[in-house]
Amino acid sequence: MTLLTALEAPPERSYDDLPRLMSLMTGDEKHSAAATSTLDVLWVLYDRVLRVGPGSADDPARDRFYLSKGHGPMAYYAVLTAKGFIPEAWLPRWASYDSPLGHHPDRVLVPGVEISSGSLGHGFPLAVGTALGLRAQGLTSRVVVLVGDAELDEGSNHEAVELAGALGLDNLTVVVVDNGSSTHNRPGAIAGRFVHEGWHAAVVDGRDHTALERALTARIEGRPTVVVAEVEEKWA
Numbered sequence: 001m002t003l004l005t006a007l008e009a010p011p012e013r014s015y016d017d018l019p020r021l022m023s024l025m026t027g028d029e030k031h032s033a034a035a036t037s038t039l040d041v042l043w044v045l046y047d048r049v050l051r052v053g054p055g056s057a058d059d060p061a062r063d064r065f066y067l068s069k070g071h072g073p074m075a076y077y078a079v080l081t082a083k084g085f086i087p088e089a090w091l092p093r094w095a096s097y098d099s100p101l102g103h104h105p106d107r108v109l110v111p112g113v114e115i116s117s118g119s120l121g122h123g124f125p126l127a128v129g130t131a132l133g134l135r136a137q138g139l140t141s142r143v144v145v146l147v148g149d150a151e152l153d154e155g156s157n158h159e160a161v162e163l164a165g166a167l168g169l170d171n172l173t174v175v176v177v178d179n180g181s182s183t184h185n186r187p188g189a190i191a192g193r194f195v196h197e198g199w200h201a202a203v204v205d206g207r208d209h210t211a212l213e214r215a216l217t218a219r220i221e222g223r224p225t226v227v228v229a230e231v232e233e234k235w236a
């Protein structure tokens with residue numbers, strides 16, 4: 001029993017292992033900016049913030065993470081591998097015909113993935129519904145949803161900003177990874193849109209793990225939180 005446990009336990013991995021895990025996945029050149037802009041946010045969430053792991057992936061009281069920006073999942077798969085949700089052996093064949101790891105994450109096929117995503121504008125409204133459901137059940141779990149700056153161009157997100165603010169969903173955190181890729185957003189204006197609807201907002205360096213941890217663990221009574229994580233401009 002002891003031997004089996006030792007063999008089955010995934011090896012401990014650190015942030016420094018992520019580039020190697022990412023390099024095992026090839027062929028996503030189209031979305032490499034989407035994949036790498038989220039890497040530090042994802043790592044800090046799973047390493048320091050979220051109360052969830054491979055052993056609690058079905059626990060009703062777990063924290064939920066929704067990757068709404070599902071069209072660039074390489075960093076997500078690398079972090080899930082580093083944290084033991086999925087085996088490293090899955091990575092080299094990602095996006096092949098019978099691989100569970102698609103170009104868009106599938107909640108049915110990939111352990112630890114909470115929503116199937118990739119079509120922009122879906123994850124944030126789903127997170128609002130989940131936060132409301134958790135509150136109705138009296139659970140203290142949090143919901144964190146990651147969206148892209150360009151994804152906020154989708155109208156469904158604005159409805160979600162309004163509703164979560166009106167309901168005071170303080171168990172909800174939205175992370176906007178801002179790489180200046182939006183068509184319609186004015187530079188520097190993202191946080192203000194949320195504050196106007198009653199949210200708590202923080203704007204941080206999306207590569208600074210200490211700043212990200214501080215912002216992502218904040219919970220302000222009666223207000224949802226948005227963290228704008230600024231990273232390198234996509235077109236720079």
Ligand SMILES: [Mg+2]
Pocket residue numbers: 148149150151177178179180181182234
């Ligand atoms: Mg973007």
